[in-house]
Amino acid sequence: MDFDFTDEQKRFREEVQDFLKSELEQGSFDPRQNSMGRGFSQEFSRKMARKGWIGLTWPKEYGGQGRSYMDRLILMEEMLRAQAPIAFHFLTDRQVGPALIHFGSEELKREFLPRIIEAEISFCLCFSEPDAGSDLASVRTTAVEEGDYYLVNGQKLWTSMGHRADYGWLLAKTNPDSNLPDHKTLSEFILDMKAPGVTVQPLINIAEVHSFNEVFLDDVRIPKKYLVGKQDKGFDQIMEQVVYERAGIERLMQNYTVREHLLEYVKTTKKNGKYLWEDPTIRNVISTLETEFNIGRLLCYSVAWTIDQGKVPNYEASVCKVFCTQYEKRLSDIATQIMGLYGQLLPGSKWAPYDGVAAESYLWSPSYTLQGGTVEILKNIIALRGLKLQTK
Ligand SMILES: Cc1cc2nc3c(=O)[nH]c(=O)nc-3n(C[C@H](O)[C@H](O)[C@H](O)COP(=O)(O)OP(=O)(O)OC[C@H]3O[C@@H](n4cnc5c(N)ncnc54)[C@H](O)[C@@H]3O)c2cc1C
Numbered sequence: 026m027d028f029d030f031t032d033e034q035k036r037f038r039e040e041v042q043d044f045l046k047s048e049l050e051q052g053s054f055d056p057r058q059n060s061m062g063r064g065f066s067q068e069f070s071r072k073m074a075r076k077g078w079i080g081l082t083w084p085k086e087y088g089g090q091g092r093s094y095m096d097r098l099i100l101m102e103e104m105l106r107a108q109a110p111i112a113f114h115f116l117t118d119r120q121v122g123p124a125l126i127h128f129g130s131e132e133l134k135r136e137f138l139p140r141i142i143e144a145e146i147s148f149c150l151c152f153s154e155p156d157a158g159s160d161l162a163s164v165r166t167t168a169v170e171e172g173d174y175y176l177v178n179g180q181k182l183w184t185s186m187g188h189r190a191d192y193g194w195l196l197a198k199t200n201p202d203s204n205l206p207d208h209k210t211l212s213e214f215i216l217d218m219k220a221p222g223v224t225v226q227p228l229i230n231i232a233e234v235h236s237f238n239e240v241f242l243d244d245v246r247i248p249k250k251y252l253v254g255k256q257d258k259g260f261d262q263i264m265e266q267v268v269y270e271r272a273g274i275e276r277l278m279q280n281y282t283v284r285e286h287l288l289e290y291v292k293t294t295k296k297n298g299k300y301l302w303e304d305p306t307i308r309n310v311i312s313t314l315e316t317e318f319n320i321g322r323l324l325c326y327s328v329a330w331t332i333d334q335g336k337v338p339n340y341e342a343s344v345c346k347v348f349c350t351q352y353e354k355r356l357s358d359i360a361t362q363i364m365g366l367y368g369q370l371l372p373g374s375k376w377a378p379y380d381g382v383a384a385e386s387y388l389w390s391p392s393y394t395l396q397g398g399t400v401e402i403l404k405n406i407i408a409l410r411g412l413k414l415q416t417k
Contacts, residue, residue: 030099034095034096034099037099037100038099038103041099041103041104042103044076045103045104045107048069048072048109049107053069053072054069054108054109054110056108056282057108057372057380059109063112063234063236064108064109064110064111064112065110065112065113065186066112067113067144067147069109069110069111069113070110070111070114070144071143071144073111073114073144074114074143074144077090078100079114079117079118079141079143079144080118080122080141080142081096081097081100081118082094082096082097082123083123083126083138083142087122087126087134087138087142088139089122089142093329093333094329094330094332095326095329095330095333097329098273098325098326101273101275102274105274105278105279105281106281108281108282112186113144114141114144114147115275116148116150117141117146117147117148118141119269119270119273120150120194120266120269120270121137121141121148121194122138122141122142123266123269124194124213124253124262124266125138125253126138127262127265128213128253128254128255128262129254130250132250133250133251133253137192137215146191146192147189147190147191147192148190148191148192148193148194149185149186149187149189149190149193149194149218150184150185151184151187151193151194151196151240152164152181152196152263153181153182153183153184154166154179154180154181154182155180155182158182159398159399159401159402161196161260162206162208162260163207164179164196164197164198164207164211166178166179166180166181166196166198166242167179167198168195168197168198168214168247169199170199173248173249174248174249175197175199175214175246175247175252176244176245176246177195177197177214177216177242177244177245177247178242178245179197180239180240180241180242181193181195181239181240182228182239182240183228183237183238183396184237184238184239184240185236185238185396186236186237187218188225188227188235188238190218191217191218191219192216192217192218193215193216193218193240194213194214194215194216194253195213195214195215195216195247196211196213196259196260197211197212197214197259198210198211198212199211199212199256199257200256200257205257207260208260208261209260210257211259211260212252212253212254212255212257212258212259213252213254213259213262213263214247214251215247215251215253216242216247216251220245220246220247221245221246222243222244222245223240223241223245224241224243225239225241226238226239226240226241230389231388231391232385232388265337267397267398268337268339268342269332269342270397270398271343271346271397271398271403272325272328272329272332272338272341272342272345272346274322274325274329276325276345276346276349276350276353276393276397277321277322277325277349277352279353279393280353280356280382280386280389280390280393282382283356283357283360283382283383283386284314286378286383287311287314287356287360287363287383288311289379290360290363290378290379291311291363301363307363310363314352314356314359317352317355318352318356321348321352324344324345324348324349325349327341327345328341328345339406339410339411340406340407340410340411343398343404343406343407343411344407344411346397346398346403347400347403347404347407350393350394350400351400353390353393354390354391354393354394356386357383357387357389357390358387360383360386360387361383361387364378364383368384369383369384369387370384371384372385
């Protein structure tokens with residue numbers, strides 16, 4: 026076991042840092058606008074594309090670089106630390122491309138992979154519905170075969186970036202009248218978000234940001250060639266994909282700047298004539314948070330390493346996401362407590378420390394432990410699949 030990075034990996038990290046420094050100096054992005062991972066800039070994504078940093082881990086035959094997941098982790102870690110705007114290509118790079126490479130027809134690969142890798146198109150995920158979230162097999166949106174297309178009707182919910190994406194990765198019921206169990210009746214499709222019958226309605230979250238949406242599908246025609254993989258096998262395909270959604274270091278660093286600002290705050294702020302760091306209670310919570318951050322980071326590294334060994338980190342990714350997202354939630358909570366009443370002020374207030382980053386993160390924090398699989402569901406995966414507690 027070697028806890029150090031290779032020289033090549035160290036050089037790659039430096040290359041990414043140099044790129045980000047130069048982009049920041051040129052004013053090509055404002056980190057403050059991208060907090061909580063929501064910076065969406067096709068221009069910035071195109072710059073990353075020119076560096077070969079979209080599809081970094083994809084096979085070379087599909088335009089990727091064939092690099093390791095550890096390299097991708099290094100890239101992501103630096104992007105998140107700098108609060109770079111990567112939301113345009115983030116989903117396509119992490120999930121859509123790999124799923125297409127794994128399950129898609131050659132025709133779909135040829136149509137979509139080059140455009141993803143060049144940051145020409147973005148995707149959103151159309152999985153969840155009003156009555157299907159954790160229990161994803163209960164999806165009720167139907168896709169019925171008619172001639173050379175599927176006729177799609179239903180409603181999707183919590184569709185992040187649905188208002189900006191060109192395409193949706195859709196899960197729908199292809200065999201609605203069969204007696205088969207729900208999970209054997211679902212299929213995956215590529216949905217053109219501009220197709221007739223697709224209506225996207227904004228949902229404003231508690232932080233007053235338009236990040237996710239409701240998507241209504243009324244008699245939408247999806248040409249048959251946009252079925253991904255095998256009909257009725259969509260649920261099994263998704264179960265393989267979500268592992269990669271849960272595995273990344275983004276689950277640890279969505280509110281990374283809160284950590285930095287909190288450290289700065291306790292170093293520089295005085296209360297009753299003493300710096301906050303002089304209070305042993307403050308030192309105790311800060312060092313506990315720091316311990317958790319380091320454990321989370323090692324968990325993320327170990328998941329990347331597991332993928333690089335050719336294994337699917339089902340249980341490992343669940344452990345990682347449970348731990349990291351709960352850390353992020355605690356960080357937001359403790360930061361608002363330590364910053365006191367001022368820490369509860371939102372961006373825009375002149376009295377808010379660090380332009381309200383702690384309060385903003387506090388409002389986003391319930392979503393950390395929900396999106397991409399809730400803590401309770403992941404704990405069941407850890408217990409039943411990982412520890413094999415299910416004996417019948
Ligand atoms: C910020 C954010 C962005 C999102 N973006 C997208 C997106 O782009 N596309 C998309 O399709 N979806 C998206 N989602 C939806 C997300 O996948 C769901 O919220 C998640 O799967 C939970 O489903 P639910 O909200 O229906 O809650 P439910 O499944 O109704 O769960 C409610 C509560 O009950 C608990 N629970 C449910 N079942 C069990 C069980 N068997 N055992 C123990 N506890 C249980 C859950 O843990 C949770 O606490 C997003 C969600 C958030 C918060």
